[in-house]
Amino acid sequence: MDFDKAIVEEFVSEALEHLETVEEDLMSLESASGGVDDELVNKVFRAVHTVKGTSGFLGYTNLAALAHVGETMLSLIRSGEILPESRYIDALLMAVDKIRTMLDDLDNSDKMDVSTNIQILENLLNKEVSGATKESLEADAELSDSDGQLVDFKVTEYEMKDSIKDNDYIFLLKFNLSRLASEKGRDPVVLMNELEKLGEIIEARMEHPSADIRKGLPDGHLLCDVLLATKQSGNTLCSRFELAPENVIEVHRREETVQNEKTEVKQVDVVVETIVKEDVVEETGTEIAESKRKWDGKDRRGEREKQSFDGAERRKDTIRLKLGVLDELMRLAGELVLVRNQQVLSLDKSDPITRANAQRLDVVTTELQETIMATRMQPIGNLFNKFNRVVRDLGKKLEKRIDLKVEGSEVELDNTILEALSDPMTHLVRNCCDHGIELPENRQAAGKPPVGNVILRAYHESGQVNIEIKDDGKGVDCEAVKRKLREKGLKTEQELAMMTDSEIVNLILLPGFSTAEVLSDVSGRGVGMDVVKSSIEGLGGTIEIRSAPGKGSLISMRLPLTLAIIPCLVAQVGDYRYAIPQVNLEELVCLYDDDVRTKIESAGNKEVYRLRDHLLPLVRLEEVLKRDEPFTEEVRAGITEQYRLEQERIANEHQASGDEEPYSQSLNFAVLKVGSNRFGLIVDKVIGTEEIVVKPMHPAVKHLDGYGGATVMGDGQVALILDVQAIARYSGTTFDKASDDDIKKDIKRVTEFQTALLFTIGGPERFAIPLPLIKRIESIKLTEVDRIGDKEYITIDGVSTLLLRLDKYLNVSPCREVEEMKVILPKHVKNPFGIMVTELVDTVDVKTDLNVDGYMENGLLGTSILKGKATLFLDIDTLIGKAEPEWFRESQAPVFATKAVRVLFAEDTSFFRNLVLSYLNTDGYNVISAADGQEALDYFNAGEFDIIVSDLEMPVMDGFDFMKNVRAGSRHNDIPSIALTALTDESGYERAKEAGFDKYEVKIDKDRLLQSIRETLEKAVAV
């Protein structure tokens, strides 16, 4: 029966709500200095009491028992018998936690063990409570009705005394739950609430305790007795609950001694009470109660009553809603907006009345949408309040004294964001307490007050919410951070030296970082800060850390107000519109007329625009959408070339037409930000900014890179929301980020086209090394160079590094020595060495087809004319082989020394052909090289080879087809083969395997390639 489930659900959600406030209030009770806040105690008491009452009512005995003990302790605090000291609050909080666990799994709550919690509370009570109270706690009160008949109801003296204090009568109410539920539609929870408003429920019990109402109300009469202390008269109760008079029994306590006790404290009350009690029989209680209320109007009882009244009002103000209902409402409102738009379009604008109506429809619809939007917003205080407990518990555990202050609780955020913030915030607050705030003695030693502060602050700023977590602890120790970064190898000395302190502080957000000296269970597991960062960024926010050593740290986060609605720039490409989230947008640039041709330059294979002295890579959205695969170098170069030619054609045609007027055209692009990098996205048309409702992508297309969702535009068309980050990735808009050792990326850059570093050693010769092969460049002083025999070494990064002088190994002019020399440190080398040069000239973009027929020498890859001068491209591997032959000794003994191994090598780029050839030659292989797949196939069919090493992307016939042909052929079709490529993605690998390659290696990793060739050959021989 749904009805019963609904009752239990309501009970749980209400009880949880109560507990929420209880936790906070308990803590403020604990921290309140000087005197106990009676109202607060009362509030807590009532909450626990309600939980107890209702759970007893619904038959959850375990829950009721625990709540009962908690209630007793609270009542003692209320009466001033005990003070809200930490140990009581601790015990109570523990009990609250337990109750919450039980509520989470109500059906099994009776199986849970509550004895420990009860024991703790009872022990405390037994120890601390005075004899008299204790007695009354244990003694059962004897009750009798007005005729002096004994009423059988188990209540302790103490409870009686406590609840009777502020009430006039005690009634025993007999309810018939089944009848109430079926005829009046009143379920037990509602009933309890009503009773609570009228007075205090001392105890409730079921007539048939065996009946389990969770399984549905039994068909027969289910009777329930409630002992209620109230100010209302019996008549009022009769009419209020539609009870027959015989079911409302006024009861008295047998012993009058308690009354006497009270006399001492509050004589007036007792007098009134006596009068009242006498008058009850005559049913004039209401009037007297009225006058009595006037009497002690200033009494706190009056205030309390007022408060409970307020409470009742408040409860009426809010209702619980399912989020799904709100979402549906939101959708309907969106639909209404569309209908409105169509309506407004189709209206006859000339009629003033229709126009006025249309305007009103417009306004109302907009307001409706905004209001519905507002329902999703929740004050951030809901989240902040959680941290009181976190900070309190942590403070205790770490023996620190920490105060939590909260500002801006009223700032509202979308519920989804609020929920997602909970975990990262908890982590940050814990970090503040654990790492930030010092121990009290350390604080005092540093001249700070012993109590540390953690401040949570939220405020609005330019349409976003800022959240700050601030502490006045010791701040982030920059030196410790640096040390850790070095230890973990996350950054090098040089990189660190170039960073400011504030940059270093933010590095604690790097994955795998933790500064805690000792790992505690609180924080410092080294996972977390990076998770915090990614979850904040996942919400479209940013996080930043600032720190002042010794003074404290400040973590600030910026978050969007809502995820469901985001401000976007709407742009058009072709016939369709696309939304670009405003958070990514920096500015819009529009170029006119001839600027379109002249201002867009090409650097390498990219189109770039010089925006205030910075080169901004440009991406054409149209081209991105057109292509199913992420851009390759070739594609990018093709696009750049295509548009350049197009512009030239336009310019030429214009010139040819002899038109004096400048021709008109324009080009729009949005400058977009991805992390700290930027690029320009070229669109056909910029439409404007709009607040859009985000709809997630359909699961069938969710995997697509490039889209963040979809939205419905004002005219009912669907527009796609772009994922700016994915577009940058897709179009290969690489930014020069110092992520070294990323071989894959380097290879991409080495292919076809590349940047080379030009330098001299003082003589007339120019040398060049491809930039991706250089790790970095160091400045050294000749005085620092150590000489060992005829070799020179210098210490870089604490490592002794061999220095190469080019004039020693190449036939070139001698090196001119200057005081400060430069050392080029190459990448991907086994032993550290550097090339000593005199002067760095420039970096230039060069085509990689080198001249190898002209001047050639071992140690060179080839020559090229750069900036009008012949330039020698160095082959770093051969050079070092010349300088330190023993470094290569192992690898120089080919496995099949008896017979030179014949390698068929296919590669279209001459640069690579020479590079790989030099590798293979040093290893003693006999290599035949081909410039494309067709050529290689011809060689293969004509000669005998032991292994094939082939590039994949080649003109005429690519590597895949080449290999397919080899495998399909009749002769030697099992020849071992290695695919050699710049493609490093999985799909390339799969395709290569499919085509018949045995192995797959990337181009410039020499050692691996050679190793791989050896392994493949060995395997082939073994077979």
Next chain:
Amino acid sequence: MKKIDGDLSVKNDEKRQFCTFWLMERLYGVDIIDVKEIHPRVDFTPIYHSPKGVSGYVNIRGQVYLILDLRPLMGFEEGTPDEENRLVLFKPTVGEPFGVLVDRIGDVVEVSADELEGSEDMEDSMADPGVDKAGIITGVCQLDDTLLVALNSRNILNSVVVGSLETAK
């Protein structure tokens, strides 16, 4: 007795209603229980880079539907939409909001379950059995003048989802 798989395993005397439609002059049908509505709107917002068979998004009264082009999914060439084309939109119980584009809509046809033949018996009758990897076709039924091919609406969506997962890998 012929074995009938999937959601067709209902009692044999039970009647099922099919919402039928034409595709390349062949008659297809989906269980009418799955169908939310038929809609004439055929202008979609294309989703570039999307897998084969995805036409794009369309907004029908505030709800965004993903539209699948049934032609390529059934192994036919894609066509250009004309005014006779319709969208068959499915209920949320079938999956995330989606619909299929069909050439034109047919009648509602009532078929008793034993008139339906399981798909394994009719390999020859289909153009290319390799096309239907996802098990879109669940059975065929001889009507008076033509053959009705019964489709499983869930598997129509699944065929795209599964396909897209494969490309994502």
